[in-house]
Amino acid sequence: MSSERELFRTDDSLVQTETRDARMTGQGDRFNSKLREAFGSSPFILTKFDKFMNWVRGSSMFMLQFGIACCSIEMMHTYAVKHDLDRFHAGVPRASPRQADVMIVPGTIVSKFAPRMKRVYDQMPEPKFVVGMGSCTISGGPFQEGYNVVKGAEEVIPVDIHVPGCPPRPEALVYGVAKLQERIANGESSPVTVKPYELEQFGDLERDEIVDELASEIDEEDLVMRYNWADSP
Amino acid sequence: MSLQEESETPEIESGETELEALLDDLIVDRDDHMNAPAFVIRPDTVQETLGRLKEEAGYDHLSLVTAEEYPDRFESIYHLKKFDDPTDEVSIVVPTDSENPVSESAEPVFRTADWHEREAYDLVGIEYDDHPDLRRILLPETWQGHPMGLDYDQDRPQMVPLRENANPLQEDQRAESDSDTMFVNIGPHHPATHGVLHLETTLDGEQVVDVEPDIGYLHRNEEQMAQNGTYRHQIMPYPDRWDYISAGLLNEWAYARAAEDLADIEVPEYAQIIRTMGAELCRIAAHMLAVGTFALDIYGDFTAIFMYAIRDREEVQNILEDLTGQRLMFNYFRLGGVVWDLPEPREEFFESIREFVDGLPDRLEEYHDLITGNEILQMRTVGTGILPEEVAKNYGATGPVARGSGIDYDIRRDDPYGYYDELDWEVPVEDGCDNFSRLLVRLREVEESAKIIEQCVDLLEDWPEDERNIQANVPRTLRPEDDKEIYRTVEGAKGELGVYIRSDGTEKPGRFKIRSPCFSNLQTLPEMSNGEYIPDMIAALGSLDIVLGEVDR
Numbered sequence: 001m002s003s004e005r006e007l008f009r010t011d012d013s014l015v016q017t018e019t020r021d022a023r024m025t026g027q028g029d030r031f032n033s034k035l036r037e038a039f040g041s042s043p044f045i046l047t048k049f050d051k052f053m054n055w056v057r058g059s060s061m062f063m064l065q066f067g068i069a070c071c072s073i074e075m076m077h078t079y080a081v082k083h084d085l086d087r088f089h090a091g092v093p094r095a096s097p098r099q100a101d102v103m104i105v106p107g108t109i110v111s112k113f114a115p116r117m118k119r120v121y122d123q124m125p126e127p128k129f130v131v132g133m134g135s136c137t138i139s140g141g142p143f144q145e146g147y148n149v150v151k152g153a154e155e156v157i158p159v160d161i162h163v164p165g166c167p168p169r170p171e172a173l174v175y176g177v178a179k180l181q182e183r184i185a186n187g188e189s190s191p192v193t194v195k196p197y198e199l200e201q202f203g204d205l206e207r208d209e210i211v212d213e214l215a216s217e218i219d220e221e222d223l224v225m226r227y228n229w230a231d232s233p
Numbered sequence: 234m235s236l237q238e239e240s241e242t243p244e245i246e247s248g249e250t251e252l253e254a255l256l257d258d259l260i261v262d263r264d265d266h267m268n269a270p271a272f273v274i275r276p277d278t279v280q281e282t283l284g285r286l287k288e289e290a291g292y293d294h295l296s297l298v299t300a301e302e303y304p305d306r307f308e309s310i311y312h313l314k315k316f317d318d319p320t321d322e323v324s325i326v327v328p329t330d331s332e333n334p335v336s337e338s339a340e341p342v343f344r345t346a347d348w349h350e351r352e353a354y355d356l357v358g359i360e361y362d363d364h365p366d367l368r369r370i371l372l373p374e375t376w377q378g379h380p381m382g383l384d385y386d387q388d389r390p391q392m393v394p395l396r397e398n399a400n401p402l403q404e405d406q407r408a409e410s411d412s413d414t415m416f417v418n419i420g421p422h423h424p425a426t427h428g429v430l431h432l433e434t435t436l437d438g439e440q441v442v443d444v445e446p447d448i449g450y451l452h453r454n455e456e457q458m459a460q461n462g463t464y465r466h467q468i469m470p471y472p473d474r475w476d477y478i479s480a481g482l483l484n485e486w487a488y489a490r491a492a493e494d495l496a497d498i499e500v501p502e503y504a505q506i507i508r509t510m511g512a513e514l515c516r517i518a519a520h521m522l523a524v525g526t527f528a529l530d531i532y533g534d535f536t537a538i539f540m541y542a543i544r545d546r547e548e549v550q551n552i553l554e555d556l557t558g559q560r561l562m563f564n565y566f567r568l569g570g571v572v573w574d575l576p577e578p579r580e581e582f583f584e585s586i587r588e589f590v591d592g593l594p595d596r597l598e599e600y601h602d603l604i605t606g607n608e609i610l611q612m613r614t615v616g617t618g619i620l621p622e623e624v625a626k627n628y629g630a631t632g633p634v635a636r637g638s639g640i641d642y643d644i645r646r647d648d649p650y651g652y653y654d655e656l657d658w659e660v661p662v663e664d665g666c667d668n669f670s671r672l673l674v675r676l677r678e679v680e681e682s683a684k685i686i687e688q689c690v691d692l693l694e695d696w697p698e699d700e701r702n703i704q705a706n707v708p709r710t711l712r713p714e715d716d717k718e719i720y721r722t723v724e725g726a727k728g729e730l731g732v733y734i735r736s737d738g739t740e741k742p743g744r745f746k747i748r749s750p751c752f753s754n755l756q757t758l759p760e761m762s763n764g765e766y767i768p769d770m771i772a773a774l775g776s777l778d779i780v781l782g783e784v785d786r
């Protein structure tokens with residue numbers, strides 16, 4: 001009998017929390033935020049539409065779910081528990097490039113993959129931003145001297161933020177993303193320029209030794225990427 | 234390790250005469266390797282020789298095919314082993330002349346030779362007669378030259394077309410023949426392919442008629458990088474990047490084992506225990522990610538299991554960071570030992586490991602509750618992606634993939650290195666041959682790894698302070714004798730990870746070849762998924778647990 005009564009007993013002192021207190025009396029700091037203080041009595045702000053859009057863009061970024069190499073493991077950790085990129089308004093990975101605005105390039109880009117990466121980048125809607133993660137996207141990283149590695153993502157697509165490291169720690173990536181948000185909020189983005197390695201129609205290429213050799217294998221209309229390894233940095 | 238070798242030597246010798254008798258009419262020369270006797274044969278007798286070795290002498294595991302170019306010839310080396318006893322090895326060396334490098338394919342005898350020979354053709358330029366499909370495998374089809382050949386000019390421009398694969402939108406694939414099949418590209422940018430893998434899939438309705446993995450989107454010329462580095466310091470950072478799912482120390486061990494045996498370096502016992510402990514921590518982290526992404530593949534569970542797996546990985550990574558100084562790319566092993574001792578205060582470090590290991594049974598309980606006990610997952614995985622034992626052997630599958638098919642094969646136990654043979658643990662084997670068995674093997678291996686770690690911690694705690702020798706005295710520059718060849722394997726997270734080194738008398742290897750377990754394992758995908766539904770193919774791919782850094786190297 002007595003134990004049953006104990007089960008249904010409500011004790012106000014246990015349930016009543018500070019928050020609830022504050023809500024009832026309306027005096028807790030939590031509901032008198034700095035923001036409200038800044039606004040004063042009027043809940044309106046005046047700003048330029050552009051500025052507002054930039055702020056919104058930076059504060060709600062849809063990332064492209066894009067894994068290439070070792071750095072993508074650390075990128076996964078950045079998205080997941082503990083580092084939780086979501087806290088910084090940048091944590092919703094999208095599997096389709098058509099729904100994404102930020103592409104984190106996490107890893108080594110090799111000759112076979114660069115045309116694909118360029119295509120994925122082209123498929124993202126404007127405005128779009130790129131974070132290069134790791135030394136590989138800066139210079140080819142540890143594989144820089146190899147025969148098959150593109151010497152940095154910047155050879156193929158424009159990059160807004162470079163995060164150095166091999167691999168960068170998740171904290172570094174978070175910082176890189178935060179920096180990108182800052183840039184976006186300020187309305188900056190890296191200029192879209194012609195890159196050393198572009199997709200071109202095979203028929204448009206200047207004829208030289210290698211073009212002649214491949215003429216039988218590749219169609220005139222096919223898009224190709226031509227690597228001039230000798231001029232690479 | 235040297236003790237091990239001494240006891241083995243007589244055994245090999247008695248076997249050798251038998252082998253010589255078996256291959257009497259085929260052998261033209263001997264060219265022994267440090268790990269195995271090696272017989273030189275003519276390029277048109279490859280199938281005959283390997284067939285006899287497989288059928289009559291029981292060498293049923295073609296572990297690796299190494300190809301290299303010498304100034305006067307090309308050479309393919311077939312490294313054979315037995316699944317019953319991986320210490321029983323033999324190498325078959327097939328020289329071909331440099332003008333016309335054609336050699337008979339081993340594919341009819343060992344299915345696994347298919348990809349290995351394609352790689353040899355792609356990178357070195359040896360052609361294989363009788364090969365079903367001799368195309369480039371790692372480099373784009375339009376590549377000019379063979380980059381691991383001697384006269385390759387790295388500065389020459391190359392061209393890669395974008396539309397290299399059939400595009401289902403461009404031309405109606407159905408019109409091609411009268412059948413109802415459709416062609417679909419999966420990847421190379423696709424979440425289910427675990428990286429940059431491209432699957433060329435032919436479908437009949439929802440069923441897979443044929444799937445062909447197209448790899449090479451992460452071919453980072455690891456072998457070239459290793460050949461450009463010096464033995465002592467410059468090679469060790471690269472293995473971390475082969476299988477990059479936190480399996481760094483396991484990979485480093487593959488290189489360390491080969492190079493230490495090559496240069497005859499003895500590793501102090503204390504360092505071996507640290508290595509063993511670190512390697513098993515890596516194995517746990519790697520398997521956790523395999524399990525997490527597998528659940529993600531099966532029923533898109535991004536919120537629970539994947540996050541749990543990452544949480545546990547974070548803990549392992551913290552421990553490894555304390556030990557090695559890095560979260561992912563450890564670069565902790567050195568030839569002859571490890572780079573530094575356990576972190577101070579040691580008690581705290583041991584405490585953190587113990588805490589993790591002690592908590593593991595509860596967590597595994599949780600995983601079993603969420604995953605293996607889950608009806609949906611069972612329906613998706615039990616009885617799908619069947620890989621029969623014989624097929625697995627034929628493809629050279631190793632690691633959890635082989636052990637899920639009832640093959641009791643684990644290098645740690647069968648060809649012991651490090652401190653494994655002193656410790657008490659078991660090799661989990663499941664004979665369901667399906668996706669579920671491979672998952673179970675991984676989860677049970679985590680348990681075994683935890684056991685090993687616990688025993689290592691016990692040993693390390695009681696280790697007398699003045700005997701904490703972390704590195705043998707190794708010369709600053711290593712120059713192994715000219716023309717010594719060695720092939721050594723270790724049990725990586727994904728299976729048998731091996732390194733072949735040929736020394737050329739300098740401080741850099743003459744040829745460095747990596748045997749990647751994922752490369753062989755991935756080859757079994759068509760066997761497992763042809764005739765099944767697409768989602769089962771994705772499940773099969775997830776259960777293989779490939780990592781593209783290792784497949785493509």
Ligand code: SF4
Binds near residue numbers: 166
């Ligand atoms: S920067 Fe380092 S960790 Fe990142 S992809 Fe390149 S090699 Fe891997």
